[in-house]
Amino acid sequence: MTTLSTTLAKRLEDPRLFRQYAYVNGKWTHGEGGREEAVYDPATNEAIGHIPLLEANQITAAVDAAEDAFGQWRALRADERCERLLAWYDLIQANREDLATIMTLEQGKPLPDSRGEVQYGASFVRWFAEEGKRTYGDTIPSPIPNASLGTLKEPVGISAMITPWNFPLAMITRKAAAALAAGCPVIIKPANETPFSALALAELAERAGIPEGIFNVVLGDPPEVSKILCSEPRIRALSFTGSTRVGRILIEQSANTVKRLALELGGNAPFIVGPDMDPKEAAYAAVAAKFQTAGQDCLAANRILVHESIHDEFVEQFAERMSALTVGNGLESEIDLGPLIHRQAVDKAASIVDDAVSKGATMVAGDQSQAPGENFFMPVLLTNVTANMKVWREENFAPVAGITKYSSDDEVIEMANDTEYGLAAYIYTHDIRRIWKLMRALEYGMVSVNSVKMTGPPVPFGGVKQSGLGREGGATGIDEYLETKYYCLGALGSVSGS
Numbered sequence: 001m002t003t004l005s006t007t008l009a010k011r012l013e014d015p016r017l018f019r020q021y022a023y024v025n026g027k028w029t030h031g032e033g034g035r036e037e038a039v040y041d042p043a044t045n046e047a048i049g050h051i052p053l054l055e056a057n058q059i060t061a062a063v064d065a066a067e068d069a070f071g072q073w074r075a076l077r078a079d080e081r082c083e084r085l086l087a088w089y090d091l092i093q094a095n096r097e098d099l100a101t102i103m104t105l106e107q108g109k110p111l112p113d114s115r116g117e118v119q120y121g122a123s124f125v126r127w128f129a130e131e132g133k134r135t136y137g138d139t140i141p142s143p144i145p146n147a148s149l150g151t152l153k154e155p156v157g158i159s160a161m162i163t164p165w166n167f168p169l170a171m172i173t174r175k176a177a178a179a180l181a182a183g184c185p186v187i188i189k190p191a192n193e194t195p196f197s198a199l200a201l202a203e204l205a206e207r208a209g210i211p212e213g214i215f216n217v218v219l220g221d222p223p224e225v226s227k228i229l230c231s232e233p234r235i236r237a238l239s240f241t242g243s244t245r246v247g248r249i250l251i252e253q254s255a256n257t258v259k260r261l262a263l264e265l266g267g268n269a270p271f272i273v274g275p276d277m278d279p280k281e282a283a284y285a286a287v288a289a290k291f292q293t294a295g296q297d298c299l300a301a302n303r304i305l306v307h308e309s310i311h312d313e314f315v316e317q318f319a320e321r322m323s324a325l326t327v328g329n330g331l332e333s334e335i336d337l338g339p340l341i342h343r344q345a346v347d348k349a350a351s352i353v354d355d356a357v358s359k360g361a362t363m364v365a366g367d368q369s370q371a372p373g374e375n376f377f378m379p380v381l382l383t384n385v386t387a388n389m390k391v392w393r394e395e396n397f398a399p400v401a402g403i404t405k406y407s408s409d410d411e412v413i414e415m416a417n418d419t420e421y422g423l424a425a426y427i428y429t430h431d432i433r434r435i436w437k438l439m440r441a442l443e444y445g446m447v448s449v450n451s452v453k454m455t456g457p458p459v460p461f462g463g464v465k466q467s468g469l470g471r472e473g474g475a476t477g478i479d480e481y482l483e484t485k486y487y488c489l490g491a492l493g494s495v496s497g498s
């Protein structure tokens with residue numbers, strides 16, 4: 001196994017947070033078959049470390065460990081699990097600068113954004129630590145004589161989590177904290193592009209006193225590992241965040257074991273600007289909603305739909321604001337957009353732009369000769385975007401903004417819903433009737449009105465249509481990891497009120 005890369009060694013206050021092993025049953029584990037994979041800093045293409053690719057029997061060993069540990073963990077009182085989770089939360093906070101550095105090195109996002117994600121990720125741990133104490137069952141008025149009926153909430157069992165590279169920490173904590181609080185052991189398979197944030201979380205979970213076997217991070221060839229996790233009958237729940245393409249594969253692979261599935265999949269968010277809006281205010285908001293994480297965000301404004309009466313002024317303001325965005329290595333200061341995750345993402349972005357231009361879109365800005373490195377993509381602004389273009393149909397996951405004109409509310413509703421996706425939508429207008437009409441008509445799991453920011457621990461995060469199943473966070477996020485057990489206590493004698 002390679003030693004710490006010099007870049008990381010120099011930058012971390014606590015180098016033990018940088019682990020190049022899987023974490024199974026409380027032990028740092030190498031691959032028994034000797035296979036490993038390099039992890040690269042997308043800004044420089046420098047290898048920052050290596051991860052082992054585990055063999056099938058090692059993944060099964062993680063399930064064995066989780067099975068052995070489950071009984072003790074579920075038997076803890078909810079407030080005892082809460083204490084462990086709060087200790088984990090405190091450790092994440094105490095190490096936030098190192099966690100942010102690791103994230104920027106493996107993911108590329110600017111350091112202030114990484115700090116924001118660490119904070120965001122930690123907030124789910126605190127939220128679910130508390131929610132675990134409120135997993136109430138019900139009392140049911142009995143239709144059966146002399147019986148008492150009700151429900152208990154019980155942990156679903158071993159829960160597997162497969163997570164993406166764009167939010168390498170928060171997409172783990174939003175799932176794992178809920179499962180742990182509910183009393184479930186977790187087996188996490190992070191994206192191979194960004195494993196080190198997950199492994200740092202494992203190190204901190206161990207320090208927080210989360211017992212061996214309860215928090216596992218497995219690494220390997222993604223299709224190989226996912227297939228084992230999906231077909232393993234002892235794993236009762238699978239929570240996945242990633243593309244709709246892979247989500248569909250996991251649904252199929254989980255069919256034989258009839259797992260509980262929570263799927264947070266792709267988005268294709270419309271950003272609707274009403275005729276009453278100040279074009280500058282709306283354009284600045286649209287730039288913020290489009291370019292976070294260099295456009296590699298499931299909530300990114302993928303299709304910007306602007307009323308014809310303010311379209312030209314909006315485009316002008318958008319272009320001006322966009323031209324002020326700085327692109328560079330996320331470790332440097334004053335950077336707005338880091339690199340894309342790898343070269344294939346750059347090629348995909350370029351092909352989406354080429355497709356749009358070949359079908360009649362106008363490229364207002366986006367000179368790629370200015371890109372500061374191989375994996376960077378300069379922000380692009382396209383106008384005259386139409387529904388036959390990839391930039392409309394696909395989640396572009398890149399800093400490519402496409403603007404389309406519309407003329408009426410009914411037209412924009414139809415345009416916005418013209419997609420298989422249904423994660424998030426933005427509406428910018430101050431007209432209350434329009435707000436209400438659009439909000440009700442949009443086929444999306446989340447609608448944000450006059451606000452770019454829409455997420456946080458109390459929010460039921462999730463999509464409709466092919467953007468997923470279930471909700472993460474909020475008052476119901478923990479339910480993904482709980483079973484409802486109904487009970488009927490009969491022959492109680494005549495108890496008044498039973």
Ligand SMILES: NC(=O)c1ccc[n+]([C@@H]2O[C@H](COP(=O)([O-])OP(=O)(O)OC[C@H]3O[C@@H](n4cnc5c(N)ncnc54)[C@H](O)[C@@H]3O)[C@@H](O)[C@H]2O)c1
Pocket residue numbers: 162163164165166167171189190191192222223224226227241242243244245246247249263264265266267297298395397423463467468
């Ligand atoms: N809805 C949400 O909350 C949310 C949040 C973040 C990202 N996303 C989505 O994630 C996608 C981007 O992330 P990504 O590129 O990492 O997604 P991805 O689907 O390629 O990968 C996600 C995870 O699946 C694994 N994987 C990849 N191929 C696999 C296969 N054939 N079989 C099994 N597992 C496989 C990856 O290793 C990774 O761990 C976007 O579509 C984005 O919208 C959604």
Ligand SMILES: N[C@@H](CC=O)C(=O)O
Pocket residue numbers: 166167296297298299455461
């Ligand atoms: N930005 C999302 C993650 C999607 O990529 C979130 O806030 O959870």
